[in-house]
Amino acid sequence: MSAVIKESAAADQRPLVSLRNLNKHYGDFAAVDNISLDIKEGEFLTFLGSSGSGKSTTLSMLAGFETPSSGEIQVEGKSLIKVPSHKRGIGMVFQRYSLFPHLSVRDNIAFPLSIRKIPAAERERQVDAMLKLVQLEQFAHRRPAQLSGGQQQRVAIARALVYEPRILLMDEPLGALDKKLREELQDELRHLHRRLGITIVYVTHDQEEAMRLSQRIAIFSHGKIVGLGSGYDLYQNPPNAFVASFLGNSNFLKAQVTGNASVQFEQQPLAIRPTSALQNGQQVLLMVRPEKALVLVQEQAAQTPLPAGWNEIPAQVSEVVFLGESLTCSVVTPGGCSLTLKALSNDLQPLQAGTRVRVRWAAADACVYIEWNESDLTKGAGSH
Amino acid sequence: MLLTPNAMGPRLRIGLYLTTAVIALFLLLPIVFIVLLSFGSSQWLVFPPPGWTLKWYEQFFSNPEWMASVLTSLKVAVITTLCAVALGLPTAFALVRGRFPGREMLYALFTLPMIVPLVIIAVAVYALFLKLGYTGTLFSFVVSHVIVALPFTIISIINSLKLFDQSIEDAAVICGASRLQAVYRVTFPAIRPGMVAGALFAFLVSWDEVVLSVMMASPTLQTLPVKMWTTLRQDLTPVIAVASTLLIGLSVLIMVIAATLRRRNEASA
DSSP: OHHHHHHHHHHTSOEEEEEEEEEEEETTEEEEEEEEEEEETTOEEEEEOOTTSSHHHHHHHHHTSSOOSEEEEEETTEEOTTSOGGGSOEEEEOTTOOOOTTSOHHHHHHHHHHHTTOOHHHHHHHHHHHHHHTTOGGGTTSOGGGSOHHHHHHHHHHHHHTTOOSEEEEESTTTTSOHHHHHHHHHHHHHHHHHHOOEEEEEESOHHHHHHHOSEEEEEETTEEEEEEOHHHHHHSOSSHHHHHHSSOOEEEEEEEEETTEEEETTEEEEOOOOSSOOTTOEEEEEEOGGGOEEEEHHHHHHSOOOTTEEEEEEEEEEEEEOSSEEEEEEEOTTOOEEEEEEEGGGSOOOOTTOEEEEEEEGGGSEEESOOOGGGGSTTGGGO | OOOOTTTTHHHHHHHHHHHHHHHHHHHHHHHHHHHHHHTBSOTTOOSSOSSBOSHHHHHHHHOHHHHHHHHHHHHHHHHHHHHHHHHHHHHHHHHHHOOOTTHHHHHHHHHGGGTSOHHHHHHHHHHHHHHHTOTTSHHHHHHHHHHHHHHHHHHHHHHHHHHSOHHHHHHHHHTTOOHHHHIIIIIHHHHHHHHHHHHHHHHHHHHHOOHHHHHHOBTTBOOHHHHHHHHHHHOOOTHHHHHHHHHHHHHHHHHHHHHHHHHHHHHHO
């Protein structure tokens, strides 16, 4: 939650980095398609997308390893396009650690300082501080090959931070680590960011990681940014059906407009959020998160009156999967629309496949989309 | 099932050991013979030698012609090695990192001297140098040796460069090093085993080379193999066995160095 609260503090700061109409073409293929984005000073921004969505290419252009086909990259209003990588003063952490294999941990971290011809005494002091920061003091004299994956990545982070860059780029830095270690390092990274106040641009395909770390997330698909905002906003109010389906789980219902706040779904009237520019008879897409809907057996539904502003539809249970703290329940409506609902284990009575149930949700909790592509509704649509 | 020595039974196993021993002997015996003969007292290279002596070594080391040929061989081999690495390094970078049309063809072209019969290269280079008047010079030896040594150097460096993760070099660049600094301070140390192996190969190729050298040689400038060749045609003296022993000795030494370096590199990786 802290990421959500900090968002408002970062919001009134001027942009540190501006991407303007950035393009990268390989022949006919647009790897990055006209991206514009402001990165605020001190924020933790994550590029989230599947492989080939353009997130890594955008990061590479920020680092200067790729030259944009067109467009502008500015840091504090000054163009970076003609500045070579080694003069950009940006820090970067790579997926495969990319430590210098022939140098000790200490010399790896000292490398950026020795390139900058920092005097030896000052260099030692800064390297010591970094070793302390990433808690690797006792490994200072080891070679990278003698460290575990997590330790190697901490060395890489120290090496990227030692020259105090204002921007730190991280290209799937935890991708090669196992889940437990990854979560540990995610916590460390979040604390590091809070302590140093550095601007971090992070690339990942792991949405949980993006949620855990970032103040803002930019969702990439086919070379474009299709969603930008805090993890909370993107999850609760996805700007489009693609983001809704990409981030978390979602149920989609196709309905016919009957008014500016009402639709018809399988011959039943449903309430929706008041939405402007709707035309009667038009098809719209409703999106309900699995945990926002309730499943009630017939008797329960008869005893509990429907609260105002809620919808109810009949359905039949097709499968119940117990997941420990929660369980998911798949149901099918009479019209053949499949929904997946999620509840805490305690809240839901044991259900059998075939049981007739009523599904309820608050109209305000369902997002309404006027335009969508069929391919957006299946998960992982961005991967091709 | 794997046919391991344990799984094949005693009969088959002994058969395998015997075959291996015979092949090893077949490969090693000529070398062993020539080394033994260099210490034999017979003037006619009789085996087994009737007695043992060091007089052929004395003759070899006191003969200025033999000494001059050893010196020439060493000079040519060292310069060839330096040239092959100096040319092979940028070539390997271009062939691995370059994104230009015809890259594969260029690679084939550079490795061609390994496939084309040596005699054809020798005749071609000889014809050219005869016309230019370069035969019998150190330059002609070096150029012709570099032609045949370069493919070994290039392949050796290419192999280690392909194994090198380029993001390590990128990391050095983003840390503030220019591309050249990064290559010099990070990439070179990482591909050093390949460079050293390439250099040793180049040295060996030049040190053992005879076909090209015979064409390039003059009565006053000969490499050791050429001197052996010309001496052999006049008389069969055991001094030749001494020269052979030295030739083999240095080659074996270099191969041992290469193997040691490789093992040390594998241990540290």
